[in-house]
Amino acid sequence: MKNSLGREIPEYIDGIGKLEPFEGAWAKLSKGWMDEPTIPAPNKAMLPHQSKLCSSLQEAIEKAAPKNGMTITFHHHLRDGDILLVMAITILHEMGIRDITLAASSLNDCHDPILPFIQDGTITRIWSSGIRGKLGRAISRGAMKLPVIIHSHGGRVRAIHTGRIQPDIAIIAASAADCEGNATGSHGKSAFGSIGYAVIDARYAKHVIVVTDNLVPYPCIPLSITQNFIDHVVVLDSIGDTSKIASGTTRITNSPMDLRIAKLAADAIEHSGYFEQGFSFQVGAGGASLAVAKFIREKMKKNQLKGSFMLGGVTSYCVDMLEEGLFETIFDVQSFDAAVSKSLFNNRRHIEIPAALYANPFNCGCMTNKLDIVVLGALEVDVDFNVNVITGSEGNIRGASGGHSDTASGANLTVVVCPSFRGRIPIIKNSVHTVVTPGESVHVIVTERGICVNPLYPHLGEKFRNAGLKVVDIHDLKKEVDGITGVSRKLKFTDKIVGIIEYRDGTIIDVIYELEEK
Amino acid sequence: MLYIPGNNPAMLQQGGVYGADSLLLDLEDAVAINQKDAARILVRNIIQSIDFYDAEVCVRINHLSTPFGLADLEAIVPLQPDAIRYPKTETATELLELIRIIESIEDKHNLPHNQMEIHAMIETALGVQNVFSIAGCSPRVGALTIGGQDLTADMNIVYTPDGAGIDFARKRIVMAAKAWKIDVIDTVFPDINDEAGLIKETEYAKKIGFTGKAVINPRQIDIIHEVYTPTDEEIRKAFRIVKEFMVNKNAGIGVFAIDGKMIDAPVVARAQYILELANVKVEI
Numbered sequence: 001m002k003n004s005l006g007r008e009i010p011e012y013i014d015g016i017g018k019l020e021p022f023e024g025a026w027a028k029l030s031k032g033w034m035d036e037p038t039i040p041a042p043n044k045a046m047l048p049h050q051s052k053l054c055s056s057l058q059e060a061i062e063k064a065a066p067k068n069g070m071t072i073t074f075h076h077h078l079r080d081g082d083i084l085l086v087m088a089i090t091i092l093h094e095m096g097i098r099d100i101t102l103a104a105s106s107l108n109d110c111h112d113p114i115l116p117f118i119q120d121g122t123i124t125r126i127w128s129s130g131i132r133g134k135l136g137r138a139i140s141r142g143a144m145k146l147p148v149i150i151h152s153h154g155g156r157v158r159a160i161h162t163g164r165i166q167p168d169i170a171i172i173a174a175s176a177a178d179c180e181g182n183a184t185g186s187h188g189k190s191a192f193g194s195i196g197y198a199v200i201d202a203r204y205a206k207h208v209i210v211v212t213d214n215l216v217p218y219p220c221i222p223l224s225i226t227q228n229f230i231d232h233v234v235v236l237d238s239i240g241d242t243s244k245i246a247s248g249t250t251r252i253t254n255s256p257m258d259l260r261i262a263k264l265a266a267d268a269i270e271h272s273g274y275f276e277q278g279f280s281f282q283v284g285a286g287g288a289s290l291a292v293a294k295f296i297r298e299k300m301k302k303n304q305l306k307g308s309f310m311l312g313g314v315t316s317y318c319v320d321m322l323e324e325g326l327f328e329t330i331f332d333v334q335s336f337d338a339a340v341s342k343s344l345f346n347n348r349r350h351i352e353i354p355a356a357l358y359a360n361p362f363n364c365g366c367m368t369n370k371l372d373i374v375v376l377g378a379l380e381v382d383v384d385f386n387v388n389v390i391t392g393s394e395g396n397i398r399g400a401s402g403g404h405s406d407t408a409s410g411a412n413l414t415v416v417v418c419p420s421f422r423g424r425i426p427i428i429k430n431s432v433h434t435v436v437t438p439g440e441s442v443h444v445i446v447t448e449r450g451i452c453v454n455p456l457y458p459h460l461g462e463k464f465r466n467a468g469l470k471v472v473d474i475h476d477l478k479k480e481v482d483g484i485t486g487v488s489r490k491l492k493f494t495d496k497i498v499g500i501i502e503y504r505d506g507t508i509i510d511v512i513y514e515l516e517e518k
Numbered sequence: 519m520l521y522i523p524g525n526n527p528a529m530l531q532q533g534g535v536y537g538a539d540s541l542l543l544d545l546e547d548a549v550a551i552n553q554k555d556a557a558r559i560l561v562r563n564i565i566q567s568i569d570f571y572d573a574e575v576c577v578r579i580n581h582l583s584t585p586f587g588l589a590d591l592e593a594i595v596p597l598q599p600d601a602i603r604y605p606k607t608e609t610a611t612e613l614l615e616l617i618r619i620i621e622s623i624e625d626k627h628n629l630p631h632n633q634m635e636i637h638a639m640i641e642t643a644l645g646v647q648n649v650f651s652i653a654g655c656s657p658r659v660g661a662l663t664i665g666g667q668d669l670t671a672d673m674n675i676v677y678t679p680d681g682a683g684i685d686f687a688r689k690r691i692v693m694a695a696k697a698w699k700i701d702v703i704d705t706v707f708p709d710i711n712d713e714a715g716l717i718k719e720t721e722y723a724k725k726i727g728f729t730g731k732a733v734i735n736p737r738q739i740d741i742i743h744e745v746y747t748p749t750d751e752e753i754r755k756a757f758r759i760v761k762e763f764m765v766n767k768n769a770g771i772g773v774f775a776i777d778g779k780m781i782d783a784p785v786v787a788r789a790q791y792i793l794e795l796a797n798v799k800v801e802i
Contacts, residue, residue: 254737256536256735256736256737257532257535257736259736259737260535260536260537260736263740448532448535448536449535480569483567484531484567484568
């Protein structure tokens with residue numbers, strides 16, 4: 001069957017079940033309710049003064065009674081510095097547990113060591129918002145029997161609420177925790193800031209294990225994760241490589257190309273009609289996306305504007321803007337550097353939020369619904385404004401859906417920034433290899449060669465032209481870029497599906513096929 | 519004016535996107551000796567295949583005293599970029615010899631002699647002393663530029679951020695350009711991370727009469743544009759002057775006053791120049 005974007009989606013996949021095709025960015029929300037019922041959270045009890053402390057992660061896992069076919073979850077707030085996921089999977093492997101569903105909120109290069117556990121059947125299913133490194137390459141080449149399911153950050157919450165992901169064990173890394181499991185990422189030697197993605201895991205997992213390298217006297221404040229959901233507490237010497245968890249402050253790129261794209265994007269934002277007193281704003285953490293913040297900061301000062309809130313993944317640059325009084329508040333679901341952790345801990349206007357509040361589509365209004373402007377990156381875009389942030393030009397899974405489709409769905413103005421080509425690879429395609437974010441939720445694409453306006457939103461093109469900005473038709477831009485780079489050869493795939501891209505509402509927006517080239 | 523090394527395809531193909539008024543595709547100092555042929559071929563092909571949008575395209579060739587200068591001309595002149603920049607110009611005689619060779623190549627290709635400009639780069643003490651005759655030796659000379667680094671080396675002094683050592687040269691070159699009514703471009707500011715220093719030096723260049731400034735990194739372009747772009751107040755004032763001038767002119771009055779200050783032809787010319795920079799038209 002074909003979904004509303006014309007992508008061929010199987011009706012059923014053995015081991016996965018029935019698939020529902022994507023119908024449109026807001027089609028399911030317009031009903032006002034979620035079709036699937038919400039499953040109840042686990043029923044637990046504990047005697048007064050019963051100790052939760054375990055002497056090792058192994059002991060905690062053993063107490064959680066792991067079994068074949070179980071689901072284990074992790075959060076990715078430690079980014080590429082995480083060591084707990086590999087440690088826990090190794091323990092399960094040594095215990096002989098097989099057929100595990102791994103539901104990590106995202107997988108990074110540091111998780112490459114679990115590849116042998118995929119190949120030997122320890123792990124047979126993966127749910128995640130992103131997969132990179134050797135894992136991504138191996139999965140793209142058919143390393144798993146069942147396709148991985150890629151969800152958005154908001155979609156992960158929905159998948160847990162509906163029971164599509166049913167966590168048996170949640171491992172929650174914390175840079176500070178107390179003996180009852182109250183935990184946070186906002187202080188300690190391994191501080192990583194917000195722990196927002198783990199909140200849903202704590203609420204729904206049958207066994208929740210908090211792991212920390214910084215056991216503090218009761219109570220651990222702030223109560224980012226609360227003790228009433230925590231079964232066990234483990235203290236280790238280290239929860240990860242601190243140099244890769246969060247360090248220093250995020251610096252704006254020096255790349256002239258990224259700065260050029262960012263400047264054009266900021267000009268577009270300024271003249272979009274949404275750059276006004278009290279606007280809300282989200283930018284990515286790197287490259288051209290973050291650089292947009294530099295120009296927006298200058299424009300806000302020049303125009304004496306004060307924004308309402310900044311949302312999402314937060315960098316020290318956002319913190320600087322908060323401290324300068326340019327925004328009232330930061331809502332932080334994920335923090336990107338050490339300076340952010342300090343701000344989260346010290347500034348009451350810097351507020352930690354869970355993923356459900358950030359982006360779950362099925363509630364009475366997540367915060368992405370309140371966004372005015374979001375700036376997002378892309379691996380590929382196409383002439384229908386669809387965006388791919390998961391598969392690279394060579395067909396490998398190497399990115400993350402993250403909050404891309406969540407924020408694009410909610411924002412009044414979704415700006416996608418990307419170069420028109422990287423190296424000699426054109427980024428603007430007739431049709432992206434994998435759709436993660438549907439074009440209908442993308443208003444403009446900004447490259448170094450100008451601003452492409454989605455024909456669904458013609459009023460923006462008129463505003464930009466009136467402001468003297470360079471507006472280009474995306475078909476013309478594609479032709480120009482193809483003239484420079486040539487057209488990429490088509491990749492070859494088998495008919496085996498290795499990945500399913502779930503839109504935030506649970507429908508299937510695209511699938512990824514196995515790469516033929518070995 | 520953005521310098522782009524002639525042997526860097528990634529930078530060359532993106533040259534037009536940064537908003538520079540002019541691009542200098544460099545075959546000379548930015549290119550190592552063993553890359554000269556490759557750079558020449560690359561620049562030749564890039565000019566023919568890449569859209570640089572509104573930017574003027576200028577090619578800096580190697581000096582004719584090197585083994586590469588003539589080959590550069592033979593490859594580039596038939597393409598008729600907006601300008602050829604000649605490095606280390608020291609005398610009018612040598613520039614006229616360059617123009618003679620260029621025109622013989624143009625004749626061979628049935629090309630006119632009045633399309634492509636010649637920009638003389640002054641970067642030796644001798645060039646500075648001869649700059650007036652260099653600038654006026656041919657109507658094809660469309661601009662002068664100063665090469666600060668080479669000039670300080672030729673003078674055996676160290677280039678300092680205050681530009682003290684080349685201040686005389688700067689002003690002498692500007693004056694020669696003004697005398698012949700041609701453009702004059704200031705040297706590059708080498709520290710790409712020193713935005714404040716770039717602003718200061720550009721403001722000085724503007725103050726003493728340079729019509730533009732060369733850059734080595736695209737990040738410097740917007741800063742220079744900002745300095746050279748008239749302020750809102752300057753535009754408002756210029757608009758008022760030009761408008762009053764047109765009204766008075768229609769009434770047969772040449773000299774008039776605004777807020778008690780005399781407005782005559784030079785003041786009007788200056789105001790018209792500001793409006794031209796700001797792309798503002800006055801109608802009455």
